[in-house]
Amino acid sequence: MTAYNTDYPVISVRPVADETFALRFHAPELSAALRPGQFLNILTSELYDPLLRRPYSISNVIGEECEIIFTIVGKGTALLAEKRSGDTIGVLGPLGNTFGYEKDFGTAIIVAGGIGVAPFPFLVRELQRREKSIHTFLGARNAGRVVRDGLAGLHIATDDGSEGYHGTAVACLDAFLGTHEPDRPRIFACGPNLMLRATQELAARRGIACELSLESEMACGVGICQGCPIERTEGERKYALVCTDGPCFDSRDIIFHEHHHA
Numbered sequence: 001m002t003a004y005n006t007d008y009p010v011i012s013v014r015p016v017a018d019e020t021f022a023l024r025f026h027a028p029e030l031s032a033a034l035r036p037g038q039f040l041n042i043l044t045s046e047l048y049d050p051l052l053r054r055p056y057s058i059s060n061v062i063g064e065e066c067e068i069i070f071t072i073v074g075k076g077t078a079l080l081a082e083k084r085s086g087d088t089i090g091v092l093g094p095l096g097n098t099f100g101y102e103k104d105f106g107t108a109i110i111v112a113g114g115i116g117v118a119p120f121p122f123l124v125r126e127l128q129r130r131e132k133s134i135h136t137f138l139g140a141r142n143a144g145r146v147v148r149d150g151l152a153g154l155h156i157a158t159d160d161g162s163e164g165y166h167g168t169a170v171a172c173l174d175a176f177l178g179t180h181e182p183d184r185p186r187i188f189a190c191g192p193n194l195m196l197r198a199t200q201e202l203a204a205r206r207g208i209a210c211e212l213s214l215e216s217e218m219a220c221g222v223g224i225c226q227g228c229p230i231e232r233t234e235g236e237r238k239y240a241l242v243c244t245d246g247p248c249f250d251s252r253d254i255i256f257h258e259h260h261h262a
């Protein structure tokens with residue numbers, strides 16, 4: 001598949017929650033090529049500096065425009081939040097594989113933690129086109145951090161109980177499954193590794209098909225630096241690369257370790 005490496009004009013940067021922004025840019029060929037689950041490697045500064053490339057999930061495609069969502073945590077995201085209409089950003093993509101939204105299932109169960117919500121508006125749109133039932137379990141630190149744009153079937157959980165279920169998104173899902181039996185469910189999860197491990201455990205315990213989208217730290221994003229390994233349960237290679245084999249993996253195929261704390 002072709003990956004484009006192009007400078008695109010920024011259309012807008014708007015706040016969507018506390019410390020969290022949606023950046024939209026105009027990219028006709030790229031928007032036609034992107035699929036839910038894929039990511040982009042974005043040069044966050046206008047001056048070329050390879051140390052300021054960061055991976056971002058594609059959050060949505062609206063006609064010829066692409067949108068990413070990010071929370072400010074460090075240098076790259078602070079630079080992105082300062083972009084204005086007319087600035088450009090250097091974007092490499094589409095990168096990585098896609099969510100298995102075309103697989104055979106009845107109900108999509110989305111589990112998102114924090115900024116792990118980013119890839120889901122695009123996935124929700126494709127699921128709605130295929131008339132799937134959707135339940136989204138959205139976990140955030142507090143009510144101010146909840147990003148709900150473009151989602152469907154929302155069940156909100158907050159760490160401090162300021163909105164919805166008081167606890168994690170995974171605990172909220174577990175409670176839901178105690179009283180509901182969704183038709184042929186498939187889980188799609190993205191968020192911190194602790195949340196992904198808990199989702200992996202829940203899926204195994206309840207016998208539900210499950211995909212995890214990993215957000216490990218990356219440098220090159222294209223399989224060269226070997227900086228994004230994840231251990232596999234089986235297969236020819238003991239380690240997969242999150243950037244080229246993922247970022248979406250079947251939850252039965254990967255092993256998390258204690259140092260995968262992010």
Ligand SMILES: Cc1cc2nc3c(=O)[nH]c(=O)nc-3n(C[C@H](O)[C@H](O)[C@H](O)COP(=O)(O)OP(=O)(O)OC[C@H]3O[C@@H](n4cnc5c(N)ncnc54)[C@H](O)[C@@H]3O)c2cc1C
Pocket residue numbers: 039054055056057058068069070071072073074075076077078115118119214215216217218247262
């Ligand atoms: C496939 C993929 C998709 C991603 N999608 C998104 C997205 O849609 N939206 C989004 O906001 N972020 C996303 N990320 C994370 C993003 O690439 C950056 O790592 C993050 O925005 C921090 O960049 P920064 O330059 O602001 O922070 P930095 O200055 O690089 O780091 C600041 C601090 O945050 C820590 N940190 C950096 N990256 C991570 C990380 N991934 N996990 C935990 N701690 C980290 C650093 O150790 C440091 O302490 C994704 C990562 C991957 C691999």
Ligand code: FES
Pocket residue numbers: 217218219220221222223224225226227228241242243244
């Ligand atoms: S980020 Fe370089 S190999 Fe994955």
